[in-house]
Amino acid sequence: GAGVSQTPSNKVTEKGKYVELRCDPISGHTALYWYRQSLGQGPEFLIYFQGTGAADDSGLPNDRFFAVRPEGSVSTLKIQRTERGDSAVYLCASSQGQGNTEAFFGQGTRLTVV
Amino acid sequence: GESVGLHLPTLSVQEGDNSIINCAYSNSASDYFIWYKQESGKGPQFIIDIRSNMDKRQGQRVTVLLNKTVKHLSLQIAATQPGDSAVYFCAEKVRERGATNKLIFGTGTLLAVQP
Numbered sequence: 429g430a431g432v433s434q435t436p437s438n439k440v441t442e443k444g445k446y447v448e449l450r451c452d453p454i455s456g457h458t459a460l461y462w463y464r465q466s467l468g469q470g471p472e473f474l475i476y477f478q479g480t481g482a483a484d485d486s487g488l489p490n491d492r493f494f495a496v497r498p499e500g501s502v503s504t505l506k507i508q509r510t511e512r513g514d515s516a517v518y519l520c521a522s523s524q525g526q527g528n529t530e531a532f533f534g535q536g537t538r539l540t541v542v
Numbered sequence: 543g544e545s546v547g548l549h550l551p552t553l554s555v556q557e558g559d560n561s562i563i564n565c566a567y568s569n570s571a572s573d574y575f576i577w578y579k580q581e582s583g584k585g586p587q588f589i590i591d592i593r594s595n596m597d598k599r600q601g602q603r604v605t606v607l608l609n610k611t612v613k614h615l616s617l618q619i620a621a622t623q624p625g626d627s628a629v630y631f632c633a634e635k636v637r638e639r640g641a642t643n644k645l646i647f648g649t650g651t652l653l654a655v656q657p
Binding site: 432461463468469470471472473476484486487519521530531532533534535536 | 576578583584585586587588591631633644645646647648649650
């Protein structure tokens with residue numbers, strides 16, 4: 429596609445429920461990143477994939493958060509037993525590969541836990 | 543932990559003036575820096591980047607300056623336009639645990655352009 433696509437754009441869920449957020453990176457980009465952004469803050473790193481593997485998952489806040497990228501393209505961020513504090517905009521970005529190359533961001537998924 | 547931060551949370555300028563947004567970083571091992579622009583309801587948009595072996599890089603109406611001695615980064619926007627109104631983030635690529643490409647963002651500066 430022309431850019432990074434994230435679905436859904438908005439998600440409202442009840443506390444305790446499970447959610448999945450999807451990211452379609454730019455075609456051919458091997459690196460994929462997930463970030464979380466709270467209101468008035470900069471994006472906070474969650475996890476980075478190089479190909480199918482998670483090269484750095486040091487930003488995942490706890491074991492309720494998990495992400496996969498089984499075929500090295502689309503990625504899914506999974507949140508179990510959601511809490512109100514998980515409410516934020518979840519951003520996905522992709523770049524061509526390792527090294528110093530620019531990362532392109534999607535529009536984000538706004539997750540609201542009620 | 544180490545982080546990237548911004549000096550001014552809000553910057554108000556008149557249309558046509560030049561804008562300067564500043565950023566301080568603390569990780570001396572970082573070797574790549576990016577400025578992003580984020581409009582309300584949108585994801586961050588790449589503006590310009592600079593590698594640590596450079597002091598200055600110019601784009602269209604934008605210039606990024608890097609001062610490694612004092613760990614300072616700035617974004618200069620010439621002839622600021624209303625469409626430049628947005629939150630601007632500097633981001634630092636941290637080299638840790640091998641070849642990770644993790645970007646660390648600051649908290650952002652809101653640029654408000656007055657007509």
